Amino acid sequence: MSRAAATAARVSPFLDLESAPFTFPGSRILVQRAGDGVTVRLAEYERRLEDCVLVRTLRVLGPSGRAAAVTAVTADRIEFGEAGVTLTFDGSDALSLGGDGTVAWSAELDLPFAPAVRTSSALRIAVTPASTELRPDARFVAQVSEHPDAEGHARALDETARVWDAWFERTPAVREDLADMTAFCWWVLGANIVSLPGRGARAVVPSKIGYVGLWQWDAYFIASGLRHGDPELAREQLELAFAFPTADGQLPDVVHDEGVLASSDDLPPGDRENLRRAGSAIADPSAPIPLTKPPLAAWALRRLEDFVDDPAWFDTAWATVARSQDWWFAHSDLDGDGMPEYGHPYSSGLDDSPVFDAELPVASPDLAAYLIVQDDLLATRARSVGDAAGAARHATRSARTLELLEGMWDDSAGFFRSAGAGTPVDAEAVVSLLPLLTGRLPGRYVTGILAALDDPDRFASTWTVPTVARRDPSYSDERMWRGPVWVNVNALLAEGLAVSGQAERARELIEQTLRLVIHGGGPHEYFNPATGEKARTATTAFGWSAALFVDLAVGVSR
Structure with missing residues (x-):
């Protein structure tokens, strides 16, 4: 055969x-x-x-x-x-x-x-x-x-x-116990390919059931999995995500058949109506609000460097990422304290998280962590091409953002706390764990995060990691971003554990995440943390869950 x-x-x-x-x-x-x-x-x-x-x-x-x-x-x-x-x-x-x-x-x-x-x-x-x-x-x-x-x-x-x-000839090789689900996840990625008219590239969409477009964040995670079997298709995802920046460098939230979603003015009528029904003031804001996704562009680009041999393309792509990073600090620092904020829940990727029950804009520790990682990667890139001044600029800004992130730690609560319009947010969500990604947290903060991960009242559930602390009043096993487990969050947390000196715990989380997808019957959008099954309203055959299963399976199979 x-x-x-x-x-x-x-x-x-x-x-x-x-x-x-x-x-x-x-x-x-x-x-x-x-x-x-x-x-x-x-x-x-x-x-x-x-x-x-x-x-x-x-x-x-x-x-x-x-x-x-x-x-x-x-x-x-x-x-x-x-x-x-x-x-x-x-x-x-x-x-x-x-x-x-x-x-x-x-x-x-x-x-x-x-x-x-x-x-x-x-x-x-x-x-x-x-x-x-x-x-x-x-x-x-x-x-x-x-x-x-x-x-x-x-x-x-x-x-x-x-x-x-x-397509199947390109399926990455993995451990035998992971081979069936890897094959299915590879089918999902092939099945989710669409042609976007006039865009000149193939988009691997999150799902043909409800998500027919290229979402910026999804493209980064999907490229991470595609790189193991079809690096050129992985590159096409980043090309589309980077192809339509605004004049000041902002990358759009979505690239779709009819244009891009880069502002609240671009929201489709259905989204706007849902926001109105929820009583949200951002359904009809007084001024357009930029819509983007968290700054993981450099993270995704770095993951292609050993898979795509095209120095000129990387030069252009890194320049686009640098401009987008500057946009965050120039246009999203809404209170002028040096720390960018989310001006709209959609820009966070965690739309329904309880941290956005607060008044906007929201300063969130996950955003600070992403910006630190991105500046660190941009500094490394600048040094590699002999740009000492650029490297110093990115390193200095990263250090300043880290200082501001440390200031978000609440000793009495034991977690990094978000703030809405300058007011501390009570909700304890997975965003408080993601600063691990920086790999630069002083030990006491790492210890605090590990304690949260080990606490059954917080993030130690049957199937980890829930996206809201279980003791939080807003916690739900089923409601999107208010408790269910997401593969992309687990993948980021595993990387954060690894770079924070917790390699064995990172491996354990990866293995449990792989078991979760197998137990749940496929790469669903999100999973119930009590049962490990697909949450009722989650989409099936979901792109980034499939891609990250492939990525994680390849990693543990080496």
């Missing part, structure tokens, strides 16, 4: 057409179960899948005239065994349905001329722009037709298999 075939065999048990839809690298089409058939939807930026239905129900009819059950799902096809029929992709914008003989099928399309039961040698379902007369609420619809030639379905099967085989 070839390497690709072996990987495909490992992936198949996870492809349930529910949490893991049938899709294809570069395609927006998703196929999922629906009653006695399947439903076909199109993934679009900031549109619910229910609003993007192409075929409500597609049934394949067996010899009895009843709907044939799905008997197998592999990366390249869905099999309807009783009918001897397969469904596969025919390029990125069409599906092909066919079998050895005549195929009987029925489809419910959201169109006035939805076809009744038909038979044909092979069926092609193509995505086409919607007619406003027929579907004023839709951007795209399905065009159902017979395959133009008898061999068309066979060619589609072969080409879809070829694309997936090429």
Whole structure:
């Protein structure tokens, strides 16, 4: 059995057409179960899948005239065994349905001329722009037709298999106990590839279920996993994240089909309405608020240095990162004390964290830690290219930020405390642990953080690390960023432990994080810390969880 075939065999048990839809690298089409058939939807930026239905129900009819059950799902096809029929992709914008003989099928399309039961040698379902007369609420619809030639379905099967085989050949090698989940996570990364029109690159999106765009933070974590099997695709993620800075250097929160999300003025209507329902003043601020993501750009760029050989590209990328770092200090230090702040919860990546129940802007210890790490990496880069003045500037600013971070420690509470509009925030969240990332904390602060990690009333849960201390009134096992475990946070904390002289604890956290994803059944968006299962509202087949599982699995397998 070839390497690709072996990987495909490992992936198949996870492809349930529910949490893991049938899709294809570069395609927006998703196929999922629906009653006695399947439903076909199109993934679009900031549109619910229910609003993007192409075929409500597609049934394949067996010899009895009843709907044939799905008997197998592999990366390249869905099999309807009783009918001897397969469904596969025919390029990125069409599906092909066919079998050895005549195929009987029925489809419910959201169109006035939805076809009744038909038979044909092979069926092609193509995505086409919607007619406003027929579907004023839709951007795209399905065009159902017979395959133009008898061999068309066979060619589609072969080409879809070829694309997936090429992807699976790149699957990173890991320990045997991690191989099944690594294979599935590698499938997730391939399945989440989309083409962003006019952007000139492939984006590996967080999920085709609800997150169809390139989020800056996600791109950094996703590139970390991709680098082990497809470093050029990893580079494309950073290229997109760095491609559209504002005039003053700010990197946008999201790059999507219709532009970028870099300001509260760019918020899609659904987001704005959700903020209004929550009673948030930032739904309609008096002035535009910049929207970005935490400054981990240098962290991500450094991780590609041994994988991509292109000095000129790195020169340009490091210059972009340096300008973005300057933006944080020039435009996000809203109270003028030298410490940048989050002007909007979205810029933190931890949107629903209780630290943002406080009045904005919020000074948070995680942001201070990221800025210290980024300045340290920029200083190292400057020294490597002979820029002594630049190195000194970044090192001096890093040292000053570290002083300010140490001033956020609350001795009586035993943690780094956030502040909202200058007022200390009561909530104890995972942001208070992330200063470990600096690797430069005096010992008493490291000791304090380790005590918090070991305390069952704080962060020592069945499955660690919860994103809010368990004793905190806002704690929830299920609510996003108010308790559930996130793979990216664990990965950052493990790195922080390692650089803070706690290598064995770092290894333990990595191993437990890998066990969590396996126990939970896949790389979900976030996990219940009591059960280790997917939290109810979490997205499945989530990009950064998949990528970081791969990254961590490779690391512990060496």
